[in-house]
Amino acid sequence: MSTGMDRRQFLKAAATSALGAVVFAGCAVPKRELLVESPVRMPEDLVTGADNWYATVCRQCPAGCGVIVRVMEGRAKKIEGNPDYPINRGKLCARGQAGVQALYHPDRVTGPLRRDRATGQFSPISWNDALDLLGARLKALRGQPDTVVLATEPLRGSLATLVDGFVRAYGAASHLTLEPLESTPLWDSMARLTSPILSSYTLLSVLPEFDIANTRYLLSFGADFLSTELSPVRYSLGYGEFRHPDESGRGTFVQVEPRFSMTGANADRWVPVRPGTEGVLALSLAYVMISEGLADSEAARAMTGGRGADALSDFQPERAAAVTGVPAGTIVEIARAFATQRPSLAVGGGPAAAQTNGTFNLTAIYALNFLTGGVGALGGMALNPVPPKELPRAARPPSPFASWRRLAEQMRTGQPRPVNLIMFRGVNPVYSLPTSLGFAEALARIPLVVSFASIMDETATLADLVLPEHTYLEDWGDDVPVPGPGYQVVGYQQPVVLPVHDTRGFADVLLVLAQEVGSDMEQSLPWKTYRDMVRDGARELHSLGRGSIVEANIEAFWNRALQNGGWWDASDRYTGPLPQPQLLPTQAPTPEFAGDPHEFPLHLVPFASHSLGDGRGAHLPWLQATPDPITSVAWQTWVEVGRQTARQNDLEEGTVVSVESPQGRVEAAVYVNPALPPEVVAVPLGQGHSSYGRYAQGRGANILSILAPLEDRENGALAWAATRVRLVKAGRRQPIPKFEGTMFAAQVPGSEVIEVTRP
Amino acid sequence: MGLVRSKWTLGLAGAGLLFIIVIVLAVMFVPRALGFGQAPEQPIAFSHIPHVSKDVAGLECVFCHRTVETGATAGIPSVEQCMFCHRLIGRDNPEVQKLAAAWADERPIDWMRVHRVPDSVHFVHEPHIRGGITCATCHGDVGNMPRVRQAITLRMGDCLACHRQRGAPTECSVCHY
Incomplete structure (x- = not known):
């Protein structure tokens, strides 16, 4: 009877009426977004050719992981970790993955270049002309070899032997190595802690293996080992095992550092510390462990000269708290846990090592491992075995910054002798040395500057001659990774593709130059190519007759070494005497900082x-x-x-x-x-x-x-x-290009945001 | 005063009513916006019935949707794959002739998507198939539909109910990442 609508009718009408259509048309998905196109051909048939995987060594950072590269029709497509390689066991980081971009980079130097100093313009030059020019100059300077400088990244393996041989045969040319974030303090503190055991062989050619996987309490001072420290892929693997709740329980991890790093974000407890005071904190931990009788008594006696905790009285927690900014209670807690939750492991690096007292800091930190019996033990600091002479040469510490400062001085003043020729390989000092050194300006005074860069870096733009080298995916090589995994490993690097551009391997260029300089040099470097040299090294390795590859003849050994990406002998562990604990310092050198604290707070x-x-x-x-x-x-x-x-x-x-x-x-x-x-x-x-x-x-x-x-x-x-x-x-x-949202970090009960404040 | 109040009251009541209407309409239409119950017209009047029916071709789902066990999407078969059979079968059928024409021109076919989830959801088929979920659980009895229609609402509640029931993870980031 009523002409009005009841509710149901109204809703029905609204749902189907123009009103509903207008209101909800906006909610419908446009038709084009629903289109899903079928491919015309079978997608699996569109892949032509067969893929090959070649094993080689990653050179994107000094860790030296093993990689396998997928190559299709002569193009490197994808890099993965080598599942067999002991360092990374099939894992690989982002930097390793990006290696194909280094190979196919659009701005690679496609052939040798020569720079006109007047105009600053580079023009192409043939390899023959370039090598003649450089060879002639090397020959002319033969009478004053100490005015020739070769600067490289820290080298190891056959390349190190070749460069050593070249430098020695030439006379006394100086060879400097550059590592912007140097590991010198680490090498030095290790040499100090493990002397005289390790110094007896090849100047400590191997760093110890930090057995993160088997430790139960990990204490890290500034070492960003999950991200950038030494061998991050290897440590991340160990860390995964360390955190896995197996029968021995999930390990505890404490990170002490002045900046909240990615590794710190993974820790159970993160302890901010004042920069440069890490060594004081470590000695304070030692004080607590010794005074509470938690340390190994024999080590404690040796490290305090029999005086016990009194020797470290300067490092009582209250005093250390004032220096380090870490509360005394926290120091005591960490010391007790570190001493009782064994096996425990203390490691240090990053900013802790980069101070004027860096070596002291690291020595104090690593000395903690003696107090818990962690040196040479499972879950502690395992020693790497002595490399037999058949192995390619192991690593050496980099040239310290001081030698670069002296070089810059020498280049600038020509005293005590001028630098007539300088060659750069794998280093970019114009970028990585502090500007106050005046390295770029000093470079302008050198008559001939040569760069082997494959991409024009800052140093190469100031070079007179750019001799672009192969990327690591186009070149031969071998490697002895540092730190090793506790046993001998040799990696083999082979070209996975033909050279993309008109480039040559650095080692091969050195061999050609040796020939140009003189017959005596040629004799001391008797190889036609670098590949021959690497293969000769493999021949020696083969003669050991043990390890992962045992073959009757060298041909078969070489093939398998290249196929597997290397050789290793997991049974060859360190069995020599263990290093004895050394006396701990009783006073801490104060870190020095550049800049007045009031002006530069x-x-x-x-x-x-x-x-x-x-x-x-x-x-x-x-x-x-x-x-x-x-x-x-x-x-x-x-x-x-x-x-x-x-x-x-x-x-x-x-x-x-x-x-x-x-x-x-x-x-x-x-x-x-x-x-x-x-x-x-x-x-x-x-x-x-x-x-x-x-x-x-x-x-x-x-x-x-x-x-x-x-x-x-x-x-x-x-x-x-x-x-x-x-x-x-x-x-x-300037907006920050970041992926996280714009919400500020609010304190939420239960998942608090870490915030550090000081009174 | 009383008048003013009643005006206010009326206004409030009106606003409230409008609000309720909007909510009700939204609830009615959201499943539709997600595609529930819809059976869009396809460029070729393809029917699953003869393909799946045991009496005719009797194909398994994965015979055509080849990546369902390995990838995020089940995969729309390529024109070439349809032509493996239809080179010979059904050549008189006008719909198959549309397919043959596309193949002759090397032209893809623009199918209309029937099942979808909002952009904020990452749905990956592979783990579901691996977990033993049948295709029909989410897609309904496609084998008996002359034209594919979305038979299940595929709202978050549906996902969660099943995940809870089977002990699958229910953290937000499992799907919303």
Whole structure:
């Protein structure tokens, strides 16, 4: 009867009426988004050709993992970890994966170049002309060999033997190695702790194996071992086993460091410490362990000269707390857990080593392992065996920063003798040395500068002659990884593709140069090609007749070595005498910092980028696009400041600041990280290239450039975390390119955000 | 006063009513927006019945949807694969002739997607098949549909109910990542 609608009718009408259509048409998905196109041909039939996997050695960082490369129709397509290789057992990091981009980089130097110093222009030159030119110069300088300098990254394997032989046969040319974040303090502290056992063979040719997998309590001082320290893939593997809840339980992990690293983010407990005081903290732990009778009594006696805890009375927890900023209660807790939850392992690195007292810090840290009987034990610091002479040469410590400072001085002044020729291979000192050294300017005084760069880096742009070398995927080689896995490993590197451009292997160029210089040099380097030399090394290895490959003849041995990517002998463990604990220092050298604390109130803690490393990965777009694991920033440099510092200086995310040290300034945008202690500002390495290909150039800032040239007092290593800085607002903003959301880090009960504040 | 109040009351009641209407309509239409009950018209009037029926071809689902056991998507068969059989079978059928024409022109076929989840969801077929879930659990009895229709709502509640029942993970990040 009623003409009105009841509710049901109304809804029905609305649902089907024009109103409903209008309101909900917007909710429907447009038809084009529903289209799903069938391929015309069978997708599996579109793949033509067969793939081959070749084993070789990764050279993207010094860890030396084994890789297998998928090659289709002569093109390298994909790199994976070599499942058989003892170092990485099939795993591989982002940097290793990105190797194909180094091979097919659009900005590779496609052939030898010569620079006209007047115009600064590079023009192509043939290999013959280039080698004649360099050979003639080497020949002419033969009478004064000490004016010739060869600078490389730290070398090992047959290449190290070849370079040593070349330098020696030439006369007394100097060979310098450069590692921007040097491991010199680590080598030195190891030599000190393990002397005289290890110094007796080849100047400590192997670092110990840190047996993370089998330890139950892991205490790390600044070592970002899951990300960049020494052999991160190997340590990550061990870490996985360490965390796996098997019958011995899930291991406990404590990270002590001034900046919240990715490794720190994985720890059960993260302890912020004042930069440079890690050694004091370690000795304080030793004090607690000894005074409470938790340490091995024999080691405690030897390390304190029989005086017991009294010898370390300067390091009582209350005193150490005042120095380190770590509460005394925390020190006692960690010391007790470290001593009782065995096997335990203490490791150190990163900023702890990069101080003027870096070697002291590391020595004190690693000495803790003696107090818990961890040296040479399962789950502790296992020693690597003595390499037999049949193995390719093992690694040596890098040349300390002091020798580079002296070289720069020598280049600039020509005293005590001029530098007439300098050659760079695998290093980029113009980028990685502090600008205050004046290396780039000094380079202009050298008559002939040669670079073997495969991508035009900052040093190559100042070279007179660029002789582009093969990438590692196009070249031969062998490797003795450091640190080894507790037994002998030799990796074999083979070309997986034909050279993409008109490049040559560095080692092969040296052999040609030896021929050009003189018949005596040719005799001491009797190989036609580098491949022959590597193969000769394999012949020696074959003569051992043991390990993973035992074959009747060298031909079969060589084939299998290349097929497997290397040779190893897991049964060959260290069996010699164990190093004896040494006397602990009773006083700590105070770390020295560049910059007046009032004028430059903040500690600069640079850190190696997870993907770009110390900058050598910056030319690869995959690595540029890999977000930092803590901040999620990609493609840029950022300045990490704590929330308290940010508040006090009126900084927020995206505020561009100038980071000023006594030596210079760089600009970058702020990223506020609540976990950063207020006295610290952290900046990643890797960006700020003025050259190095289209993906690296003109992006971010190079924090290495403003470092003060402070050195470790004991060995002249660069104290790269000992510069003080101030932040000055640049008056503009620049959004941070990051993956995380824009929500600020709020404190939520149950999952608190780590925030470090100081009174 | 009373008048003013009643105006306010009326206004509030009206707004409330409108709000309820919107909610009700939304609840009615959201499954539709997700495709529930829809059977879009396809460029070729393809029917699963003769393909799946035991009396005719009797094909397994994976015979055509080849990547369902290995990948995120089940995979739409290529034109070439259809032609393996239809080169000979059903050549008189006008719909098969459309297929043959596409093949002759090397032209893909623009099928209309029937089953889908919102963009915020990452659904991967492979672990579900590995876990023994049958295709029909989510897709209904496709083998008896002359034109494929979405028979299950595929709302989050449906996913969660099944995940809970089978002890599969229910953390947000399992699907929303």
